[in-house]
Amino acid sequence: MEHSPATIPCLQELTRNAGEIAPLTAVKDVVALFQHDQSLTAIPVVDHGRFKGLISRKKLFFQHLGRPFAMELFGKTPIQELMEEDTITMAPQTDVNSALARLLEADPLLDTDAFPVVAEGECFGVVSVSDLMMRISECQAQLLATLHSLSARIREEVKRASKIQQDLLPSPDWRFGGITVGAEIRNSSEIGGDFYDYFPIGRSRIGLVVADVSGHGVQSGMVTTAAKASLHTLINGGLQTPAELLHGMNNAILATARQTLLMTCLIAVIDLEKEELVLANAGHNFPYVHRKETGSLEMIEDGTGYPLGFEKDCRYQEFTARFARGDTLVLYTDGIVECTNGDGEEFGYARLEAFLKAHIQHPPRVMERLLLETAAQFSGGEAFEDDITLLIASTGNETCSTEGD
Secondary structure (H helix, E strand, C coil): CCCCCCCCCCHHHEECCCCEEECEEHHHHHHHHHHHHCCEEEEEEEEEEEEEEEEEEHHHHHHCCCCHHHHHHCCCEEEHHCCCCCCEEECCEEHHHHHHHHHHHCCCCCCEEEEEHHHHHHEEEEEEHHHHHHHHHHHHHHHHHHHHHHHHHHHHHHHHHHHHHHHHCCCCEEEECCCEEEEECCCCCCCCCEEEEEEEECCCEEEEEEEEECCCHHHHHHHHHHHHHHHHHHHHHCCHHHHHHHHHHHHHHHHHHHCCCCCCEEEEEHHHHCCEEEEECCCCCCEEEEEECCCCEECCCEECCCCCCCCCCCCCCCEEEEECCCCEEECCCCHHCEHHHHCCCHHHHHHHHHHHHHHCCCHHHHHHHHHHHHHHHHHHHCCCCCCCEEEEEEEECCCCCCCCC
């Protein structure tokens, strides 16, 4: 059921016409008015159209007339002698929440039964405190219903956005001409700020992308979607080198996020025929290459530049290295090294490197799952504070048919 937003009513909607009495009206006549109409909580005292004070049922009967022989003493006394001092008055346009706040400030014990509504000396009637509380309760119920409806709608929209974002990711397991690619992403919220991608370039090259938007949530998800869309537009336009692609993506993200969010991104191209790796780095975590021939694990710290969305028309340098059969490339986002345990200690690069050395013999998908399990055990749960993305590419001797994303 849809609920329209709750509007906060003003006092003029709760004001009751309680009549009025002149200052010289005898107390016994005022008592008669209260006895005649049991719904009266208070009556304004008005002199020549100007508000002078208030007589409340509670104070009249309990404070003044509750003693023996009080009626004999005060019956003929002008009512102005028993008027309440420092009467709380409020304007007709005062909303009910503000009225209650002011009432509690002036009367913390809430002894007041009713108060007059006055503007420019003219009294428009009185508002019963019980009516005020009832209307506030109704408003709160309407507000809760509206919030519940909006919350359900937002959850559904976020769920759809999350599915769209997941659908934009290519398959987590892919093979291309002798290279096996495995990818894994764990979002810390429904909509993440990480993404990965891969794509063939001709018959012997493959491009790999890992990116991380600062923060996560809806805005970060919009930036990742814009980045992926611009990447494929650039590829379809004939751009193939990591530096060219980062240059084009940078301007697209700058136009989308307007420097409110930045994206770190690394693009690598593996040439199977040349056994060569070319990469460009836009402020992203340095990748690792494991050399099968020597058994060494190398961190590539070359070819880095500003994050995407930082500076217009930013140019990126490329780094070229050998990438032989049996070598493995490991790309990741900082969520893996920055996840912490109960003592606030980070997983860190040393643990990441030790894991890679110990498990490099596994296929990419197996290695990723084991790494995420290890990180989860370290941090004490399956949920991570930041998004985590892993993209591992390993060359082998087998030749597989090309599979597109």
